[in-house]
Amino acid sequence: MALFYLLYYLKDHIGVANPDEGVMLLTVIYAVCTIITAIVGGSLSDKLHRRKIFVIIASWSVSSATIVMAWAETLAPVIIAAVILGLAWGVFTSVDQALINEALPSEKNRARDVSIMTLTVGITNMLSGGIAALALNYLGGYPGLYLLCGGVCILGSLLVVPVRSSR
Structure with missing residues (x-):
């Protein structure tokens, strides 16, 4: 969500004179940080044989980036949020996939289980536009939207704790 509405956020909320350039700058920063982490x-998680702590810290970090975006009034804090978001998202995507594979019930049905997971992610992405529109209308605009995103990240991190098949 932090990226889906970035152009409008920069234009309407932050008031960036050229939001297209702002989106490009933030996307490059985010992408570089994501690739590195x-x-x-992923390598560090494999070496330490730990997954959950990486996913939890990454989720809380994504949440902190969205909170920065909720309260930002200039581009500088949004750049900081892009760095935090990229660093966290790189860790999250690499380690979360490993955690999911470890948590799957059996090797025999892995392809089916991964396809169900992929489908749920796709459905969630489809619904997120409607949820975002509701948040923008009823939760106070972009600050409400990004605080909602932060809250969902925290909730997601808590849902990882009971996973027993991964450390």
Whole structure:
């Protein structure tokens, strides 16, 4: 969600004179940070044989980035949020996939289980636009939207704790 509405957020909420350039700058920052930490985070998680702590810390970090975006009034804090978001998302995506594979009930049905997971992610992405529209209308605009995103990240991190098949 932090990225889906970035152009409008920069234009309407932050008041950036050229939001297209702002989106490009933030996307490059986010992408570089994501690539670096996806490699480093995944490798470190494999080396330490730990998954949950990486996913939890990454989720809380994504939440902190969205909170920064909720309260930002200039581009500088949004750049900081893009760095935090990229660093966290790289770790999250690499380690979360490993955690999911460890948590699948059997090797025999892995392809089916991964396809169900992929389908649920797709459905969630489809619904997120409607949820975002509701948040923008009823939760106070972009601050409400990004605080909602932060809350969902925290909730998601708590749902990882009971997973027993991964450390």
